[in-house]
Amino acid sequence: MTVPNYRPPEALTGTPGKVTLARGTLLYRVHGSHRAAAEFNPRPAHCLYGGGRFDGTSCDPYGYLYAGLSAAAAVCETLLRSLPFDPSGGPRLLPRRAVQGRRLSMLRLTADLCVLPLMTAQDLAAVHQDSWLVHTEAHEYPYTRDWAHWIRRHTEPWAQGLVWSSKREPGDRTVLLFGDRGPAGALRADESDAVDFDTAQGREWLDSVLQPYYVRLAP
Structure with missing residues (x-):
């Protein structure tokens, strides 16, 4: 992957893709x-x-909202960042403080949204980038944010967000929505389906999602 040793070009010469979230x-x-x-x-x-x-x-x-297209993608992207494996072979332990005051919510789109895909090499090349943009770790996020701002400027007003393959669950996708581009009320939440991680039931649910990733909540 390239290092972020260059700035975005003045002009967008590629043709970014468009994906509809129905x-x-x-x-x-x-x-x-x-x-x-x-x-x-x-x-x-x-x-x-x-x-x-x-x-x-x-x-x-701009306001921003990150979400996954599955519950597992949302959990992995939010909670499993830089969580190393145990060299002795034991499960990875997720600190309790990482889930305190958090919950998982389900949102349903009430309108079609047009987002820019960053999933394939061709998608990324269309915005002068490669997999570095969606795979690099947090120490380079100032650079990825700058690229996101550049992409927004050159895809105004149609790009209402971005979608890419989840770094921590590559079989699924992650979405970022721009708060200033979508129609009002485009997201409808069902609070009855929320999973509160501060409850015993919520922690049990979370442990069941984490288990296939060889992760469990620390005691």
Whole structure:
């Protein structure tokens, strides 16, 4: 994978793909319980420190919402970042603090959304990138955020988000939606289906999802 030793070009000379997330599609989101399931994160990440792969920043302050197209993808992307395997062969332990104050919610699209795919080498080449953009780790997220802002500028107004193969569950997909591009009310949450990780029932559910990844909640 290339190192981020160059800036995005002035012009977008490729032709990005377009994927429709159809009305009725289910999205799964792991989020803080203080935030409503369908609420976009309004807080810009710092341009240089912390933050997620494609967050808005003060350079491009948009609301953002990450979700998976399966519950497992949402859990893996949110909770299994940089969680190493045990050299002795034991299960990976997920600290309890990593799930405190969090829940999994289901969101249903009430409208079609047009997103830009970053799943294949051709998809990535169309925006002058390769798999580095969706596979690099957190220490290079300031660069991936800058590329996301560049992609947004050159796909306005049609790109309402991005979709790519999950880094931590490659068999599924991850979605980022831009809060300033989709129609109002495009996400409908069913709070009755939420899984609260602060409850015994929620932790039991989470352990069942984590088990195939050789992960369990720490005691």
